[in-house]
Amino acid sequence: MEKQYVSAAPAPECLPAHLGIIMDGNGRWAEKKGLPRSAGHTAGAAVFKKITRYASSIGIRYLTVYAFSTENWSRPQEEVGALMILFKKYLQDSLRDFRNDDIKVRFIGDTSKFSPDLKKLIEETREVCKDRTGMVLNIAMNYGGRAEIVNAVHEIAENVQKGMLIPEEIDEKLISSYMDTAGQPDPDLIIRPSGEHRISNFLLWQSAYTEYVTMDILWPDFVPGNLNWALQEYVHRNRRFGGV
Numbered sequence: 087m088e089k090q091y092v093s094a095a096p097a098p099e100c101l102p103a104h105l106g107i108i109m110d111g112n113g114r115w116a117e118k119k120g121l122p123r124s125a126g127h128t129a130g131a132a133v134f135k136k137i138t139r140y141a142s143s144i145g146i147r148y149l150t151v152y153a154f155s156t157e158n159w160s161r162p163q164e165e166v167g168a169l170m171i172l173f174k175k176y177l178q179d180s181l182r183d184f185r186n187d188d189i190k191v192r193f194i195g196d197t198s199k200f201s202p203d204l205k206k207l208i209e210e211t212r213e214v215c216k217d218r219t220g221m222v223l224n225i226a227m228n229y230g231g232r233a234e235i236v237n238a239v240h241e242i243a244e245n246v247q248k249g250m251l252i253p254e255e256i257d258e259k260l261i262s263s264y265m266d267t268a269g270q271p272d273p274d275l276i277i278r279p280s281g282e283h284r285i286s287n288f289l290l291w292q293s294a295y296t297e298y299v300t301m302d303i304l305w306p307d308f309v310p311g312n313l314n315w316a317l318q319e320y321v322h323r324n325r326r327f328g329g330v
């Protein structure tokens with residue numbers, strides 16, 4: 087198997103402005119080691135922190151990580167519970183640890199469905215980070231690309247009904263401004279480790295022209311050198327945005 091590892095990151099001017107990561111393979115990593123799936127999420131969460139700080143250090147401006155999808159609620163209660171505990175721990179940690187990196191943490195998805203204490207932590211994180219000017223980190227929690235589009239359509243329809251918008255004003259730019267990522271560039275690159283080649287409802291509207299790089303490695307084994315490899319792959323892609 088190819089090593090998918092490069093020791094240095096590409097030059098900052100070649101980097102994607104917005105990088106997305108589907109942090110996949112935690113469960114399989116744990117099962118391979120004879121551990122409960124939750125142990126894979128614990129290992130994956132530590133990698134999340136490390137890769138986030140590394141991405142910020144090399145000059146990525148926007149990073150979106152897929153932490154919990156609208157479909158993940160259907161997992162066994164024990165696994166969902168373990169993930170909620172991890173979210174709390176890592177949000178608490180990131181309030182402290184991301185400060186020196188000036189990382190601005192944001193959330194995309196419907197966070198209203200989480201427990202009161204997790205919602206409080208999410209609000210606190212938003213508040214603490216609001217004036218930061220470094221890399222924007224979007225944590226996708228209870229996120230689904232289709233749900234995001236449905237919400238946008240509802241809001242647009244309501245605004246038309248209220249007379250604040252006329253249907254002729256609805257174009258791609260306007261729809262983008264109703265997405266959870268409003269004001270941010272569309273992702274240039276999405277990385278999916280774990281050998282899967284699916285989109286899994288991640289940033290559906292925003293990824294019309296995104297480059298995809300899938301990798302064989304499982305997320306808990308992912309190290310900065312693997313990110314460098316994916317970034318090198320991206321640098322060599324010829325992006326045509328539908329042109330020639």
Ligand code: FPP
Binds near residue numbers: 115152173280
């Ligand atoms: C997918 O692997 C991963 C998840 C559903 C959870 C990802 C969450 C973290 C890494 C925690 C990050 C923490 C914060 C605060 C953002 P999987 O369980 O689907 O793996 P499998 O495909 O091998 O079963």
